[in-house]
Amino acid sequence: MKGIFKKLFLPAHLILLLATAQIAYAGTAYSDFTRYHPVQTHKLGGNAEVVTHRFGEYQLVEVFIPATQALVTVHELKVKGTAAEAYEQITSENTLAVVGGGFYGYDSSGNETPIGLTRENNVRKVAFIPWSSGGVLASDGMGDVKIFPVESGTQGGRWAFALQSKPIIILNGNVDVSRNQRDSDFNRVAVGLTREGDILILGLFHVFGQAGTLVQFSRIYKDVADKRGVKILRALAMDGGAGAQIHIPQMKKSFGDTGLSYFPNAIRFELAPRR
Numbered sequence: 001m002k003g004i005f006k007k008l009f010l011p012a013h014l015i016l017l018l019a020t021a022q023i024a025y026a027g028t029a030y031s032d033f034t035r036y037h038p039v040q041t042h043k044l045g046g047n048a049e050v051v052t053h054r055f056g057e058y059q060l061v062e063v064f065i066p067a068t069q070a071l072v073t074v075h076e077l078k079v080k081g082t083a084a085e086a087y088e089q090i091t092s093e094n095t096l097a098v099v100g101g102g103f104y105g106y107d108s109s110g111n112e113t114p115i116g117l118t119r120e121n122n123v124r125k126v127a128f129i130p131w132s133s134g135g136v137l138a139s140d141g142m143g144d145v146k147i148f149p150v151e152s153g154t155q156g157g158r159w160a161f162a163l164q165s166k167p168i169i170i171l172n173g174n175v176d177v178s179r180n181q182r183d184s185d186f187n188r189v190a191v192g193l194t195r196e197g198d199i200l201i202l203g204l205f206h207v208f209g210q211a212g213t214l215v216q217f218s219r220i221y222k223d224v225a226d227k228r229g230v231k232i233l234r235a236l237a238m239d240g241g242a243g244a245q246i247h248i249p250q251m252k253k254s255f256g257d258t259g260l261s262y263f264p265n266a267i268r269f270e271l272a273p274r275r
Contacts, residue, residue, distance in 0.1 A: 029212030067197030114264035116164030134166020192235030
């Protein structure tokens with residue numbers, strides 16, 4: 001029996017080849033999403049619904065609200081704490097969803113402060129920034145909602161509610177972002193609109209906050225929209241990471257990082273009264 005258990009030594013180039021192959025076949029958010037996975041649907045008021053997906057280490061949440069069935073409002077929060085604490089103050093019995101909003105930076109004293117156009121109840125809270133990408137979600141608070149590209153984002157100043165964010169990930173039904181060196185894995189949320197005014201909110205989450213790149217998230221968004229048979233005119237990404245949040249009061253669930261963070265603002269979707 002001597003010699004049967006000799007050690008197996010592989011050349012360095014074969015070890016590198018095997019390691020490369022393992023990386024190539026490692027799962028990503030998009031590749032895992034395209035495989036069969038459990039899906040659950042929860043009906044909200046009107047014809048709105050929430051669909052949750054679980055695949056691999058990821059969770060995907062889609063909220064679909066038909067046109068004119070939601071009153072969309074923007075709220076400046078400036079809350080340090082958990083998402084649940086931040087959103088509790090703007091949640092009512094008619095709330096369909098609350099979504100984490102735009103970006104924040106730091107003032108001269110080193111304190112967190114919202115950045116990008118923010119309008120609440122016809123009052124400008126934060127000024128518009130001429131970024132090179134992104135756009136502005138604008139609403140009259142009575143059922144009419146638009147997403148303007150950054151080039152015409154100042155139009156948001158004419159609306160009762162507005163929130164600037166970036167980038168636009170879907171344009172005319174197609175993915176509108178490409179991979180760059182800063183496109184890392186983070187939790188993601190985006191809000192999109194059809195020409196008719198249907199709303200599709202999508203959130204991609206991971207237990208360690210490493211959900212996916214913008215490109216992966218955008219491809220998933222397009223696949224979800226295509227499966228629903230809706231063509232998204234524009235979908236605007238909200239802040240990622242800890243700021244990527246979807247709160248569904250009727251389900252008593254919040255999706256996203258549960259830790260402490262700073263929440264500059266949020267978008268609320270209320271069930272519209274029947275006309």
